[in-house]
Amino acid sequence: xxxxxxxxxxxxxxxxxxxxxxxxxxxxxxxxxxxxxxxxxxxxxxxxxxxxxxxxxxxxxxxxxxxxxxxxxxxxxxxxxxxxxxxxxxxxxxxxxxxxxxxxxxxxxxxxxxxxxxxxxxxxxxxxxxxxxxxxxxxxxxxxxxxxxxxxxxxxxxxxxxxxxxxxxxxxxxxxxxxxxxxxxxxxxxxxxxxxxxxxxxxxxxxxxxxxxxxxxxxxxxxxxxxxxxxxxxxxxxxxxxxxxxxxxxxxxxxxxxxxxxxxxxxxxxxxxxxxxxxxxxxxxxxxxxxxxxxxxxxxxxxxxxxxxxxxxxxxxxxxxxxxxxxxxxxxxxxxxxxxxxxxxxxxxxxxxxxxxxxxxxxxxxxxxxxxxxxxxxxxxxxxxxxxxxxxxxxxxxxxxxxxxxxxxxxxxxxxxxxxxxxxxxxxxxxxxxxxxxxxxxx
Amino acid sequence: xxxxxxxxxxxxxxxxxxxxxxxxxxxxxxxxxxxxxxxxxxxxxxxxxxxxxxxxxxxxxxxxxxxxxxxxxxxxxxxxxxxxxxxxxxxxxxxxxxxxxxxxxxxxxxxxxxxxxxxxxxxxxxxxxxxxxxxxxxxxxxxxxxxxxxxxxxxxxxxxxx
Numbered sequence: 001x002x003x004x005x006x007x008x009x010x011x012x013x014x015x016x017x018x019x020x021x022x023x024x025x026x027x028x029x030x031x032x033x034x035x036x037x038x039x040x041x042x043x044x045x046x047x048x049x050x051x052x053x054x055x056x057x058x059x060x061x062x063x064x065x066x067x068x069x070x071x072x073x074x075x076x077x078x079x080x081x082x083x084x085x086x087x088x089x090x091x092x093x094x095x096x097x098x099x100x101x102x103x104x105x106x107x108x109x110x111x112x113x114x115x116x117x118x119x120x121x122x123x124x125x126x127x128x129x130x131x132x133x134x135x136x137x138x139x140x141x142x143x144x145x146x147x148x149x150x151x152x153x154x155x156x157x158x159x160x161x162x163x164x165x166x167x168x169x170x171x172x173x174x175x176x177x178x179x180x181x182x183x184x185x186x187x188x189x190x191x192x193x194x195x196x197x198x199x200x201x202x203x204x205x206x207x208x209x210x211x212x213x214x215x216x217x218x219x220x221x222x223x224x225x226x227x228x229x230x231x232x233x234x235x236x237x238x239x240x241x242x243x244x245x246x247x248x249x250x251x252x253x254x255x256x257x258x259x260x261x262x263x264x265x266x267x268x269x270x271x272x273x274x275x276x277x278x279x280x281x282x283x284x285x286x287x288x289x290x291x292x293x294x295x296x297x298x299x300x301x302x303x304x305x306x307x308x309x310x311x312x313x314x315x316x317x318x319x320x321x322x323x324x325x326x327x328x329x330x331x332x333x334x335x336x337x338x339x340x341x342x343x344x345x346x347x348x349x350x351x352x353x354x355x356x357x358x359x360x361x362x363x364x365x366x367x368x369x370x371x372x373x374x375x376x377x378x379x380x381x382x383x384x385x386x387x388x389x390x391x392x393x394x395x396x397x398x399x400x401x402x403x404x405x406x407x408x409x410x411x412x413x414x415x416x417x418x419x420x421x422x423x424x425x426x427x428x429x430x431x432x433x434x435x436x437x438x439x440x441x442x443x
Numbered sequence: 444x445x446x447x448x449x450x451x452x453x454x455x456x457x458x459x460x461x462x463x464x465x466x467x468x469x470x471x472x473x474x475x476x477x478x479x480x481x482x483x484x485x486x487x488x489x490x491x492x493x494x495x496x497x498x499x500x501x502x503x504x505x506x507x508x509x510x511x512x513x514x515x516x517x518x519x520x521x522x523x524x525x526x527x528x529x530x531x532x533x534x535x536x537x538x539x540x541x542x543x544x545x546x547x548x549x550x551x552x553x554x555x556x557x558x559x560x561x562x563x564x565x566x567x568x569x570x571x572x573x574x575x576x577x578x579x580x581x582x583x584x585x586x587x588x589x590x591x592x593x594x595x596x597x598x599x600x601x602x603x604x605x
Contacts, residue, residue, distance in 0.1 A: 341504055341506060341507055344460075345502045398483070400498075402498045403499070405511075
């Protein structure tokens with residue numbers, strides 16, 4: 001009995017000691033995660049910034065797509081409060097207008113620079129990595145200087161902040177310090193001297209301000225971009241972001257000139273139109289210095305690589321077929337309904353055009369979406385259509401969610417995939433349609 | 444043979460399964476309310492309701508509509524006895540040339556069936572796909588608001604349960 005009592009006591013002591021250690025470690029970590037506060041400044045006067053500097057900042061801000069996340073659709077520019085869905089919960093963007101109370105009017109340039117590079121707010125709080133500071137860490141001081149001039153000269157707006165909807169423990173901001181320890185490398189961009197100046201400029205913009213990998217790179221369970229899989233294809237707001245490396249699924253291989261046209265104008269004759277979360281990105285890319293968008297295209301084309309002679313030949317054949325096609329593909333047994341739907345609903349715009357030229361849609365043989373590994377982008381476009389940003393011209397497609405049932409759309413998708421792509425058949429299309437419809441249901 | 448149920452009546456038609464519903468309505472059934480505007484789903488003049496949802500009848504082949512319920516503007520009332528939404532369009536004199544109006548009414552009807560008291564923002568977002576070249580949009584919006592009030596007065600119980 002006595003020995004048993006001692007064993008129990010011992011065990012209790014060990015448990016207590018461990019608990020104490022754990023508490024101390026946690027306390028130590030919280031203390032270590034603290035960051036200093038930068039002093040409040042008076043919002044700088046507009047006249048304290050040079051016009052050319054502000055202009056340069058505007059061009060860079062368009063490449064960074066700051067307005068996309070920091071503006072509620074239809075709301076005041078840069079005033080934040082837009083919900084940003086993440087797999088962990090919803091984060092509301094911050095107000096980055098120079099309003100002193102609800103925006104960043106009290107932020108010095110030093111505080112701004114730290115936020116961009118290290119993800120720390122002026123008051124020392126950790127920002128969540130939904131804000132892509134892991135990419136912005138690459139941005140050089142000169143460019144941050146111009147961006148600061150740009151944001152501090154926007155119209156101040158009183159708005160927000162809205163509380164994030166994150167579960168415990170993710171609502172504890174200091175936890176981000178641990179994440180940063182694992183994933184944040186705040187070294188600025190280092191040029192590769194073996195490459196051209198344009199390639200290097202593109203690499204700097206794609207990996208830095210452009211934060212293309214934020215959507216186009218797959219993520220691990222902790223929500224960080226996977227090492228060694230840069231631009232290998234990822235996800236964004238329920239859409240798939242196609243691979244921008246050697247596994248790019250585009251039937252007609254991308255090159256720098258087509259990428260430039262696509263990014264600058266929002267659609268390319270041999271690949272299709274931007275849709276979903278890519279639409280506001282290309283909308284922004286109509287504004288920056290043309291040379292920067294060309295650099296982005298040059299670098300991205302280099303990641304995709306030169307196509308083999310065989311792929312090039314196949315692409316030429318597809319373009320020729322698209323030019324000559326006047327009839328829908330002959331249906332196999334069981335595809336008659338799908339073929340009739342194609343003829344009645346799709347062919348009017350998507351058949352008989354050499355290449356895409358709005359209002360003519362793209363021939364499905366050369367559509368990147370129909371040859372993508374996953375059907376979700378095609379499904380979303382079929383259901384919701386494509387609409388240009390409010391008040392602007394651009395490619396357009398009507399929505400078909402009310403016109404067709406899941407079974408009909410699944411049949412149509414199967415028919416398109418079978419006859420207009422060499423890629424393997426998509427599976428469980430009715431299930432996918434049902435899930436996607438449910439996820440976008442009206443509340 | 445294609446079977447279509449339009450405004451509660453069933454029709455059997457010997458037509459190509461890829462025929463757009465609009466052509467079947469106008470050419471075969473003599474229902475001339477829905478109009479051909481652009482033929483690409485850009486204007487909404489051909490809008491009808493299928494299973495509660497507004498659809499472009501010019502882009503919906505009849506093969507997809509068997510065993511589904513189609514409603515056209517003719518199903519909402521008659522010239523002698525217009526339906527509440529049609530009456531609201533008359534009261535507000537929302538038509539100028541009238542070409543878009545059948546489509547406008549059907550799109551608005553789909554909204555009011557689902558939500559009898561939509562907000563101004565909901566009405567505008569919902570009606571956005573339909574165009575009026577005469578520019579009577581403000582009257583059309585007024586007509587929809589007026590009809591919404593009529594619907595609310597008629598179904599107070601439904602309103603209270605919302």
